[in-house]
Amino acid sequence: MSKSTTDAPGFNKSSADRGLSGKSPMVVDVAIVGGGPAATFTALYLLQQGIRPLIIEKETFPRYHIGESLTGEVGAALVDVGLESKLEASNYPVKYGVRVYGRGGKNHFWVPVMKRVRPGPGGLAPARTWQVRRDEFDAMLLDEACSRGAEHLRGAAQAVSREGQQVTGLVVVTDEGPVEVQSKVVVDGSGQKTFLAQQGVTSAKERGSYANQVALYSRVRGEMRDPGIDSGNTLIFYSDRHRWSWFIPISEDQTSLGLVVPANELADSGLSPEAFFFDRIGSLNPALTSRLQQVEYTEKVRCSSNYSYRIQEFTGPGFLCVGDSHRFVDPIFSFGLYFAAREAQMAAQHLGESLRKGTWADANAFSEYARQVEIGQQVIQDLIDFFWEYPLAFQWMAHKTHTEDIADCFAGRVYSDTASEAILAMREVLRKKRAGETYQPLPTAVGS
Amino acid sequence: MQYLSELQQLVQRVNPTCSPTRLTADTPLLDERVLDSLQIVSMIAEMETMFGVRVSLEEVIPENFESLRKISDLIQRTMASNRSDNSAPG
Numbered sequence: 001m002s003k004s005t006t007d008a009p010g011f012n013k014s015s016a017d018r019g020l021s022g023k024s025p026m027v028v029d030v031a032i033v034g035g036g037p038a039a040t041f042t043a044l045y046l047l048q049q050g051i052r053p054l055i056i057e058k059e060t061f062p063r064y065h066i067g068e069s070l071t072g073e074v075g076a077a078l079v080d081v082g083l084e085s086k087l088e089a090s091n092y093p094v095k096y097g098v099r100v101y102g103r104g105g106k107n108h109f110w111v112p113v114m115k116r117v118r119p120g121p122g123g124l125a126p127a128r129t130w131q132v133r134r135d136e137f138d139a140m141l142l143d144e145a146c147s148r149g150a151e152h153l154r155g156a157a158q159a160v161s162r163e164g165q166q167v168t169g170l171v172v173v174t175d176e177g178p179v180e181v182q183s184k185v186v187v188d189g190s191g192q193k194t195f196l197a198q199q200g201v202t203s204a205k206e207r208g209s210y211a212n213q214v215a216l217y218s219r220v221r222g223e224m225r226d227p228g229i230d231s232g233n234t235l236i237f238y239s240d241r242h243r244w245s246w247f248i249p250i251s252e253d254q255t256s257l258g259l260v261v262p263a264n265e266l267a268d269s270g271l272s273p274e275a276f277f278f279d280r281i282g283s284l285n286p287a288l289t290s291r292l293q294q295v296e297y298t299e300k301v302r303c304s305s306n307y308s309y310r311i312q313e314f315t316g317p318g319f320l321c322v323g324d325s326h327r328f329v330d331p332i333f334s335f336g337l338y339f340a341a342r343e344a345q346m347a348a349q350h351l352g353e354s355l356r357k358g359t360w361a362d363a364n365a366f367s368e369y370a371r372q373v374e375i376g377q378q379v380i381q382d383l384i385d386f387f388w389e390y391p392l393a394f395q396w397m398a399h400k401t402h403t404e405d406i407a408d409c410f411a412g413r414v415y416s417d418t419a420s421e422a423i424l425a426m427r428e429v430l431r432k433k434r435a436g437e438t439y440q441p442l443p444t445a446v447g448s
Numbered sequence: 449m450q451y452l453s454e455l456q457q458l459v460q461r462v463n464p465t466c467s468p469t470r471l472t473a474d475t476p477l478l479d480e481r482v483l484d485s486l487q488i489v490s491m492i493a494e495m496e497t498m499f500g501v502r503v504s505l506e507e508v509i510p511e512n513f514e515s516l517r518k519i520s521d522l523i524q525r526t527m528a529s530n531r532s533d534n535s536a537p538g
Contacts, residue, residue: 107486390505393505399486425505
């Protein structure tokens with residue numbers, strides 16, 4: 001445990017007096033499973049309301065993680081939780097936008113990081129954000145949450161306690177033995193481990209549209225970046241449908257390099273993941289090949305598969321999920337950290353309200369949170385689906401007809417109750433294309 | 449085919465290195481790399497102004513830009529569909 005709980009208003013005295021080896025349960029308002037950004041942003045937002053959560057994470061940070069790119073609006077979340085100066089003082093590469101190279105490497109389009117200074121047409125201004133080294137970034141968030149009053153229990157959440165449908169706590173396995181945690185609300189910030197889904201608390205995990213993809217990744221040194229201030233930008237290269245690569249500069253001399261392809265291509269190749277990665281990364285797109293002439297690999301090749309999923313019922317009495325713990329779409333446009341930060345903000349707001357009103361155990365305690373979160377996730381899902389189905393039309397919209405709407409999406413302004421004209425147009429085209437298939441409508445507002 | 453000379457000029461406008469008379473109705477514009485996707489996007493914009501049409505999103509697919517004949521078909525189809533949209537009740 002990295003912080004004493006004595007006098008912490010979020011903790012019951014009995015927990016404050018209890019050692020890890022003791023048998024009495026820890027009693028907390030909010031127990032957060034996981035120590036990554038979904039968990040720690042939730043903690044930081046809760047701390048702003050004077051709620052001191054318990055963070056349950058067994059891994060020692062820093063630890064390796066991909067998903068290094070921030071969208072424009074993550075910057076706003078970092079300002080919100082008072083961490084902007086830490087980011088400014090860091091030497092993380094500055095990102096001004098994303099350049100996407102099409103098949104053959106000859107064409108590309110550019111989506112700049114833009115902030116909205118006023119609503120409506122012409123209301124965008126150039127902005128910037130960062131690429132972060134997730135080992136350091138995630139450790140910084142966890143340290144910050146703990147230094148502000150969150151408690152870190154080093155252990156693995158193993159089981160949930162329930163009374164009927166209500167989640168009332170957890171059993172956590174620590175080096176010193178099992179610890180019982182009693183909570184008003186359990187927040188799942190466990191990422192792709194999807195803890196509450198594994199426990200059967202949420203509805204079942206459904207395969208997403210990109211579930212048959214595999215990602216292989218490493219880090220390189222000596223790659224060719226864009227010159228000058230553009231050297232920190234994200235580059236995306238694609239070849240055929242659902243075959244793409246990311247190029248994310250994460251320090252002065254290292255770049256995160258990834259390859260995403262249908263998983264059967266790796267299986268059918270008969271190659272090891274590493275050999276397959278080197279083979280395909282060199283031939284995916286000529287615009288990428290030319291940037292990798294002199295590279296040295298500084299990390300082993302890692303592999304993640306079966307990573308696209310959705311959980312439809314991810315809130316309920318005494319629990320809610322934040323970020324990857326309930327949904328993961330194709331990561332091509334770097335929304336992972338953004339969803340974590342923004343959903344954490346919304347979750348903390350609803351959590352705070354439920355604790356103040358005493359409604360955390362109600363059946364629909366967090367359904368308004370779920371509705372809001374799904375609006376944003378669905379916008380991004382549709383944006384990415386449309387990109388893969390209609391890359392030329394996507395480029396047409398990004399360059400000519402809906403430049404601002406698309407810049408808004410890429411920044412993360414995706415939670416409006418009314419979808420932008422661009423998203424409505426994309427949905428209409430996708431709906432027609434899928435006529436005959438079942439189209440998933442957005443969940444409707446509770447009580448509406 | 450209709451609009452051959454207009455379309456030859458249009459292609460030249462978005463790709464000045466291309467000689468308009470070299471293009472026949474069936475020259476494969478994409479396979480021979482006469483047009484890349486950025487140039488197609490510019491051409492759609494010019495086409496919309498020149499012919500007073502609004503190309504629907506689902507028509508913005510590479511197959512419709514494979515040759516001048518395909519583009520001509522697209523324009524005629526779009527004109528017809530724009531007309532029926534405009535005359536639709538309500």
